[in-house]
Amino acid sequence: MDRIRATDHPLSLSHDEQTRAHHGSALDGGNALRRSRSRSGFGSRDSGEGFGSFDERGGGLLASASKPRRSARTRLNRVRSRVSGAAAARVKMFKKLSSAAKAVRVVAALLAFAAASNVLTCGRVACGDAGATTPPPTPYRPSALAATQAGLYAKRSHGLNALNAFPVGHVSEKEPSSKTLIPRLIHQTYKSNDVPEAARRMMSTWTKRNPSWQTRFYDDAACVSFVRSEFPEYYDAYTSLPKDVERSDFFRYLVLLKHGGVYADVDTESVLPLDTFLKPNDALVVGWEGEFDTDEMAYSRHFVRRRQVLNWAFAAAPGHPALREVCDAIKKNAQRVFTNNTNRDTLERTGPGAFTDAVLRHFWRHSAARRSMRATPGLVSEDVEFVIRGVIDDASEDDSISSEDDSIVDDETSDETSETSAKNFAKWSVRVLPKVSFGTHPSGEDGVSQDDAGVFVAHKFLGSWKSRKGWSDGKSVWDLMRTFWHSVVLGDIVAHRARASRLDRWYAMPKVTETTAYPVSCASFDPPFDALTYLLGSNPDSLAGSAVERGGASLTKWGRDQPGRDVDAALRPTSAEALVGSLETFRSTGTAAAARGETAALVDAGAGLGYFSLAAASRGFRALALELDASARELMAASAAHNGFETRVDVRAARVGGGGEAFCAALVRAEKAKARDAGGFASAAIEDAVLVTEETLRVARVNRMEAASDGGGSGSDEEPRELELSR
Template identity: 45%
Template structure:
């Protein structure tokens, strides 16, 4: 019985250990003489796991100072309601504006005060104002007029202010608006009762007095009082006074007054959806308690007619309006009836401006949702539109962000230290560096991403700071194939007809960027686009010719002798070792302070490049001894460590106040564990390597099996250079032999 009892105790210990282990960094079972605290060899990591990247941001602009900088938009809040008897349901929301903005003047207007204001300030618009058929249309017209004349901010009474507007409005802002929503097709937008596939909201906006965009909107309304835009009464209002026409003229003036015109006072800044456009029940991906919300619209005063069509009262009113129009002068009679926007801004080329959440802010021109390139499994344009930020494998707002960690390493402004941005995509990292006055050298091949990045560079006036090379990088110079089976259909954007244009599949994007399977890039190979998915599954390849080529270069030649590379970012879908090999002179002779890699070991195996653990060890030996990682694996480490502590009852000071880190430290003894775990994931892990002067003796990146032909790493993974033709049977995990 004693032996049975002992066996039962041992069984319980083993079972309890297994139950509390998790999947990652779970090590050996304890021996008979080991204490329970030794069950995890990295349990001590809990004390420094959340140390994160030790990079001090170089840009310092205290919030208190920024909030008191003189601004062109006056501190006035305008609100309206039909009478002074405001419903109790909206009083707390109106009070939120006063609480969040104690130094602002709040002006309230009922219908009588609105009419008096128009009579006194805009007599030229008085007849148009009186003859608008709906109260909501007069409300729309008034908000444009009052901000045009007085400046300040307009807010519907059913909006809740959650952040001080002084934190949002910048000194140079003269028109500040927010994106409401976007849709992949006009049909989806129409089904949701939106006038545009990508629409600007007008329940809150701010402007300096006299902004020409507001003047044009007012002129449009005055000229179209008797124009019937649609048989649908809701759509009719959207086009006459509402978000439809507001969107058109805002985008028109955003194109006319870009930030690159430094002396142009009439700026237009379009905030991401999270600021003003979040739905109170969490529609479209942003919850009402999400971080970063500035204004929440509660939709308590909805004006739209149920079903979109006039009911009896509205029908009678329209009959009266029609009869009245026959008594009006000839020039005022209805000119047209259309079931589409009456005017399309000629500047709408398919790229839309979004202000990025960065200090100082800058604007990116992004694609419509579902039409831009994906990176790290996400639609970058959609993330930027919704949140004003994006980062691979992490929530956009989770900080310290990858962007903060990388750009913070560049030092002071004008220090002649540059960022190498390899696989730049739409250019978020390079543009953020340029916004702070740093130089950046970016490399990208995808036509979609290039169009966005080139437009953003010109829009912000960053041509002197940002150099964009239409090239891929690798270990040697060569011509590569980047398109097979014919070019994809060119998307038509800007409200024209995007319905039939799907996003490129991942393999097409990887091929276009220059970082797909080596066999696809090989000029002598014949592979069709239809074979891309099969290639990912290691199936035989059909034949087709290459239809577009590009160049791959060694990175060394792009860095001038007088240039100090401060940071390198690599987003290359498994080609990291090859790219670093081509940058060998840069890294060994004048090591950059920081290297950031979006590392996906599973893709490294498919491509046939160095094992991730081996690559990390090589960089560690070169002096990059301070390493952090961020993403799924970091989260899993934290979960498993804290789960073990909770289940075992192991306590320590401050346990209750533990917060999940964004970044985890990565010591050398965890390289293989991370490589093994991420090899099972398709999403990347962000690896941040910081150079330390007290490092081991430098070695050539050619040592220990980096990507050169016919070389094998210590882990046995074939390391193949990008100029070598790779047969599918040589790809790890295929199980085939040549």
């Protein structure tokens, strides 16, 4: 048994020291006890504190108040020794900690430093918006009238009452059509049959919610066999791709090109039955993954396009020319190096980069809107140029596409109706769903939650093929510290990452035509329709920062536009459903309006991109869309042409309401009339506004009369222009 020494405790004495202390030593003069007590704290000769200290001259015990004389250097050396010993012990203890414990302590130290800096800067632990006291917006509460009006359409079409007018997902629960362009096949692939349990649970949702669909699974060996037998012309390119994920991308395009159906990654969940949102005439259905207002913002989020289509879930009819085009592009670029950033190189070669370009080109090739927009240069996107540090490499060079569908695109002399034309163009149609449908993230990025009722497919991101070192050429410790500072202290991490992306030596983003129009399917409205929007951050100057730009971003995210209520856009019924639903009173049998043969039309004042007008037209109503901005009118007219609504939507350049002195004078008269009827103004603020406006109008009239007397202009008052709304 090991002997335990009493000196293991810092306040204890050893046996030898105790003996010397009791018996003393002529040679030592009792200094041993003095030294041991000095180390243990019983008697410090420096401070004189404790139980006592020894007299060096006589060896007797002195009172604790006595202070032995020692030099300042000796005292300083003792302090240094104690401090260095304590520091060494802490360092030794820190080295024994696990990596996780070390990381926790480092992060805690940085957070403490950031909190102290914030206190010195703004007087709070957290600066920025966190300390703001902005009141939350008033929640949207649909009225009983809105619910009743919205339910009229559902009651007429589906036999549902007003309370149950909108089932889960807010799309029509119609019987599956036996005639569809997209076969009822679901394709999924994994490297082997040993699929992780979490992914198996996701895969089971596809069979559970789509019992009438056939599911096919392929491991890597089956994929190679399929490509060898079905597409020998692509086999060499397929096997030469450097990464497994690139071959997986290539396979999903090939299997739908051959068989059609739906492709879905094994870590995606089927939230709604496919038959609830796939239409019989759909030929290619994809979803937006994200949209950014600058190239730097997209690059910092690891996107390769400012507006990008995802490829972890999509549906297609067999033989769709867009899939053939992306497969040809992959074959051509199988050995091409787009960038030394290995992750982005994959995204360009086989991922969303190549897929997005093909999808957008074929949307315009097979859309009736193309013919109506030929007079507007720049709105129709044809080619994408890839730019690296100012060196232009035309990715579409020698990449001519010839397919059997080109014969139906350029027939300008045809006298067919717009609706017949739309049907012909829809042979190889492309429908792009909003981000909420396929593109949500479990973290709810961009404010779009996977709990939203508009989610059709939820991607759970159970694993990643991307290399952690593949995004850049490395980050220094200083870069990481700056990122932490902007994240915790300044709170502008998103803007910081966008600025820092330009410092990446591999920075590369494709050129975009900023006036190009982009499609989005308003899939949450029944029946769904398509709308065109500008690229976020690239709206014309007349629309920058306007409600039209905000509405376009809302359509891209959610496929719906709830003016001023982005936060509550998921609540039902929406204003469009209530407004358009109210028109059903003119069509419902048994009503006085129907008995008189009256029909309804929607007057859309300040129509913007025409969401409300297109919604009304999708249910067969006429719409008069009034919009002053020419850029918005162009997109609205193109959207109407694409959907075959040209005979239903009348787009006019007009502003309803007016402006200037005449408009202000009319407001003053209206407020005075209300005040007379009510016995006074509704509030002191309104009364003050009326008085100020009247005085301003008086001064304007005086100035105008003086200018007229000097020969500088006319003294007549401005009169408001009335708009004729008759059909």
